Amino acid sequence: MRPLLLQGHERPLTQIKYNRDGDLLMTVSKDKVANLWYSHNGEHIGCYIGHLGALWTIDCNKTSTLVITGAADNTARLWHAETGRMLHTWELPTAVKRVEFSNDDQYVLMVTEERMGHKSGIYVFAIDISRPEQSNEPVVILRASGAKPTVAAWSFLDRFIVSGHEDGSLSLYDWRNEEVVNTAKAHNGIITDLQMWKDGTYFITSSRDMTARLFETATLNALKEYKTDAPLNTATMTPTQDLVILGGGQAASEVTTTSSRQGKFESRFFHKIFEDEVGRSRGHFGPINTLAVQPDGKGFASGGEDGLVRVHHFDPDYFKFKYDY
Amino acid sequence: MSVASKTNWADDVEDHQEFPSIEVISNADGTKTVVEHRLNEDGKRVRVTRKIQEKLVQEHVNRAVAERKKWAKFGELRSDGTMKANGGVATTIGEVVELRLSQYAAQMKQQEIDAAEAEKANAVKSSKILCRVCRGEHFTAKCPYKDTMTSAEDILGGGASAAAPAGAEDAKGGPNAYVPPHMRAGAKAFGAAGGRAGSLGAGDARGDRRDEHPTIRITNLSEDTLEADVNQLCRPFGPLARVFVATDRGTGYCKGFAFVSYYDHDSAEKAIAKLNGHGFDNLILSADWANGGK
Numbered sequence: 001m002r003p004l005l006l007q008g009h010e011r012p013l014t015q016i017k018y019n020r021d022g023d024l025l026m027t028v029s030k031d032k033v034a035n036l037w038y039s040h041n042g043e044h045i046g047c048y049i050g051h052l053g054a055l056w057t058i059d060c061n062k063t064s065t066l067v068i069t070g071a072a073d074n075t076a077r078l079w080h081a082e083t084g085r086m087l088h089t090w091e092l093p094t095a096v097k098r099v100e101f102s103n104d105d106q107y108v109l110m111v112t113e114e115r116m117g118h119k120s121g122i123y124v125f126a127i128d129i130s131r132p133e134q135s136n137e138p139v140v141i142l143r144a145s146g147a148k149p150t151v152a153a154w155s156f157l158d159r160f161i162v163s164g165h166e167d168g169s170l171s172l173y174d175w176r177n178e179e180v181v182n183t184a185k186a187h188n189g190i191i192t193d194l195q196m197w198k199d200g201t202y203f204i205t206s207s208r209d210m211t212a213r214l215f216e217t218a219t220l221n222a223l224k225e226y227k228t229d230a231p232l233n234t235a236t237m238t239p240t241q242d243l244v245i246l247g248g249g250q251a252a253s254e255v256t257t258t259s260s261r262q263g264k265f266e267s268r269f270f271h272k273i274f275e276d277e278v279g280r281s282r283g284h285f286g287p288i289n290t291l292a293v294q295p296d297g298k299g300f301a302s303g304g305e306d307g308l309v310r311v312h313h314f315d316p317d318y319f320k321f322k323y324d325y
Numbered sequence: 326m327s328v329a330s331k332t333n334w335a336d337d338v339e340d341h342q343e344f345p346s347i348e349v350i351s352n353a354d355g356t357k358t359v360v361e362h363r364l365n366e367d368g369k370r371v372r373v374t375r376k377i378q379e380k381l382v383q384e385h386v387n388r389a390v391a392e393r394k395k396w397a398k399f400g401e402l403r404s405d406g407t408m409k410a411n412g413g414v415a416t417t418i419g420e421v422v423e424l425r426l427s428q429y430a431a432q433m434k435q436q437e438i439d440a441a442e443a444e445k446a447n448a449v450k451s452s453k454i455l456c457r458v459c460r461g462e463h464f465t466a467k468c469p470y471k472d473t474m475t476s477a478e479d480i481l482g483g484g485a486s487a488a489a490p491a492g493a494e495d496a497k498g499g500p501n502a503y504v505p506p507h508m509r510a511g512a513k514a515f516g517a518a519g520g521r522a523g524s525l526g527a528g529d530a531r532g533d534r535r536d537e538h539p540t541i542r543i544t545n546l547s548e549d550t551l552e553a554d555v556n557q558l559c560r561p562f563g564p565l566a567r568v569f570v571a572t573d574r575g576t577g578y579c580k581g582f583a584f585v586s587y588y589d590h591d592s593a594e595k596a597i598a599k600l601n602g603h604g605f606d607n608l609i610l611s612a613d614w615a616n617g618g619k
Contacts, residue, residue, distance in 0.1 A: 003419040023390045035414070038394070042416035046399035064393065084399035243426075269426060277434065279426040283419065310419060321426040 003283060004042035006309035008035040013303025015057050015290045019064040022295040024081075026067065027309050030054035034069050036081070039294060039301070042311055048079045050086045057098045061105040066129065068108055070096025076110050078127075078134060087132035090125065093118040098151050102158045103200065105129070107139065109161060109175075111152045120148035122163060124175060142173050145180070150191055155217045156200030162217060164191030164205055170220055184220035186213055192248075193234040198295070204244060206235035212246050214272070224275055230264035234290045240297030241321060242272040247288030247302055267291060267302055271323055278323070283310050344370075352376075460502055538566040538586035539593035540615035546570070547606040550579040558605065559585045563592020584615050 009029035016027045018039060025039040034048040034055055053073030060067045060081055067079040072095040078088040090110070098111040107124050114120035122142040126135055147167035155162055160181065161173045168187035171180050187207035196203045202223060206212040212235040214224035226235075232248035249265040265287055269279040286305030293300045299313040344362040351357055356378045365371045386394075427433070455461075458468045465471070543555065552570045559565060566586040573580055587593040593614075600612035 001424055002421050005417045005419045007417070008414045021387065021390050023386070023393060037416075044398075044414045044416060045396055047414075049400050063389070082393075082396050082399075269424070271428070274428075276428060276430075278428055278430050279424055280430070281422050281424045283422050312422075312424075315424070318424065318426060323428050 001281070001312050001315055004311040006035075006037055006042050006044075006311060007307075008037075008044060008047070008309070009033070009307045011054070011307055012286070012305040013289050013307065013309060014055060016292045016301050016303045016309060017058055017060070018292050018294050018301070019060050020062045020295060021064065022298075024060070024064060025292075025301055025309075025311065026058045026060060027303060028055035028058045028069060029303070029307065030072075032071070034058055034067070034079075036067075036084075037309075037311075039299070039311060040313075046084045048077075048084050048086070050077060051075065053095070056096060059100050059108075061101045061127075061129075062103075063105070066105075066127070068099045068101070070099040070110055072096075076108075078132075080132075088134045090134070090136060092123065094120070100153055101127070102154045103156075104158060107158070109152055109154065111149050111163070114148040119143055122149055122152050122161060122173070122175075124161075140175055140178050142175060142178060144171060151194040151205075153194050153196045153203060154200065155196070160217065162194065162196075162203060162220075164194045166190045168207060168209065170205070170215065172217070172220055182220050184215070184222075186215065186220075186222070187211065189231070192232060193236075193290070195234075195236050197237060198239065204235045204237055206232035206246060206248070208232065210248075212244065212270075214244075224272065226270045226275055226277075228264075228268060228277075233287060236291045236293050236300070237272065238293050238297050238300070239295065240319065242323075243278065244270050244272050245291050245293065245300060246270060247291045249284075249287030249305075251287070265304070267300070274323060274325065276323075278321070281312065284308065538588060539590045540567075540584055540586040541593050541597050541600075541612050542582060542584055542615040543600060543610055543612045544582040545608050545610050546579055546581050546583055547608050548578045548581070550583070550606065555583045555585065558600070559587075559596055562587070562596040562599065564588045 006025075006027065009027065009031050011030035013027060013029045016025060018025055023039055024045070025037045026034060027037065028034045032051045032053065032055060034051075036045040036047070037043065038045060048067060048069060051069065051071040051073055053071045055069055055071045057070040058067065065081050066087070067081045068076060069079065070076045074092050074094055074096070076090045076092060076096045076099055077086055078090075079086055092110065092112050094115045095113040096110050097113055099108055101108050106127060108127055110123045110125070112118075112120055112123060121144070123138040124140050124142070126139050128134060142161065142163075144163065144165060146169060147165040149163040149165050149171070152161055152163040154160075155172075159174070161175045163171045163173065164186065165171065168185060168189055168191060170184045170186045170191070172182040173179070174181045186205055187209045189207045189209035191205050191207050193206045194203055196217075200217060202214060202216050204212055204214050208231040210228050210231055212226040212228075212232055213222055215222055226244060226246060228246060228248070230248050230250060232246050234247045235244060237244050246268045265284045266280040266282050267288060268277055269281070270277050284302065284304035284306055285308075288302050288304050290303045291300060299311065301309055301311045303309045348360040349357055350360070356376055359375045359377060361373045361375070363371060363373065454463060456463050456468045457465045459470045461468060543559075546555070550570060552568055555570050556565065556568050559568065564587065566588050568583065568585050570583040571580040572578060585596070587596065597612045597614070600610050603610050603612075
């Protein structure tokens with residue numbers, strides 16, 4: 001594999017995401033700018049400029065016409081994907097840590113931070129694609145009873161919203177009725193990432209407790225567990241092979257005290273079903289903050305604390321890999 | 326060319342030497358030869374000839390993706406007024422990284438970790454920790470032979486206890502513990518029992534595992550008894566791990582007792598039940614557990 005190195009950020013990456021067709025790659029970092037790239041050759045298309053604080057999260061709708069970003073300046077912004085024009089700004093009480101379009105692109109969820117006396121919550125806004133101005137009135141606000149949510153995602157058919165919390169628990173919301181349907185204790189540490197399988201029936205979580213787990217959405221039953229030796233920041237699943245990719249490493253604050261070899265800054269590949277580690281890919285000089293797999297399964301991208309995005313296109317060997325059982 | 330890096334005005338003259346424009350020759354076999362004149366890193370004029378073959382690769386994408394390929398660049402100007410495209414944004418091709426997927430990756434990693442740990446353990450070994458039971462490189466309290474070996478030491482008596490007792494130690498090969506051949510674990514046991522070490526080569530080889538086999542003691546054997554006789558006598562109850570007939574060193578006659586180890590406990594139990602009180606060579610044998618009914 002010869003990765004493409006995308007240098008467009010000066011600070012640690014916070015999230016990267018492919019669009020639905022997999023031809024675009026969106027990256028956000030703590031340096032106030034969101035970048036858009038072509039995924040096949042790494043060509044820079046443009047940047048979304050306007051935020052005043054570190055960016056935490058990005059998502060685009062299924063047709064790749066609208067982009068939403070969430071930032072530490074207590075706003076979420078809607079952008080015209082093609083031109084980079086800002087369409088709308090939602091003012092929220094605190095920083096926005098995670099945004100995600102619903103599967104039908106009618107709604108967007110935003111997870112806000114708990115800060116300055118404001119409770120954290122999951123805001124759901126309706127999106128009207130016919131005009132740039134959007135309603136500032138949330139459809140619902142979901143408040144967690146326990147620890148603050150850190151990540152959230154839409155379930156199958158947008159029936160539920162799943163959220164991962166700081167104390168390692170998961171909540172399943174029937175968001176239209178604003179009630180918690182189910183909760184489960186998933187991890188012993190903060191849940192750092194939660195990525196849905198494409199049909200929304202199960203999802204993977206990663207945690208600082210050095211494990212990643214697979215959960216069934218409807219019941220929150222734990223299906224699989226992947227154990228590593230480093231705190232994890234992100235986890236994702238590959239569509240063509242039955243693999244999961246985990247990324248992490250020591251906390252950024254401890255990086256300077258260890259060599260990069262000991263830092264465990266590799267993307268680790270685990271077999272999704274047998275829970276065995278099957279390979280690693282090196283490259284980053286710091287912890288991997290975020291991973292995304294191309295929706296057609298032909299590549300993946302990783303964003304690190306070192307400010308680099310590495311876009312990998314798998315070798316033919318990768319597709320020949322078979323697990324003997 | 327890097328005009329900006331030229332500091333000497335005299336070099337300017339050379340710069341004005343015009344390079345011939347790039348020459349492209351189409352070859353008959355469909356390749357192209359490109360001849361180019363330029364300055365290399367040392368500032369010397371070089372001619373670069375490259376032969377290239379152009380290959381058109383068609384890729385089918387859906388209409389939306391094709392449309393997006395025509396997107397114009399946007400947002401180049403950052404909020405602080407600098408051009409991002411020149412300063413910050415760059416796409417480079419990284420070094421090749423290997424991703425070899427193998428279902429044994431985890432095991433290989435484990436081996437690596439084990440090797441590292443073994444190295445660490447070796448480093449610790451240089452410190453003088455000596456087990457009083459088996460002379461191993463660990464604390465007496467943590468000795469795996471703690472229970473079995475102390476009893477062995479008692480049986481062997483004072484002289485033998487000075488030597489390293491167990492075969493376990495031989496297997497470990499402590500760094501500075503030379504044990505003379507006649508005092509090594511296998512020979513010692515036979516010597517204590519008064520037997521000939523040579524008569525039991527097979528048992529000797531498994532000496533380090535002896536304690537694990539269930540052993541019975543047969544007494545009241547006649548003087549003429551040979552190892553083969555005992556073998557024949559005990560064989561029907563199960564596979565034998567070891568047979569030892571105590572013989573007088575001077576005469577070579579049997580001293581009247583023998584030890585037989587079985588591989589499994591049930592066979593040994595059966596043998597005791599059958600042989601205890603069994604008539605053999607005009608004598609009534611008695612059989613029991615060798616180590617006091619354990």
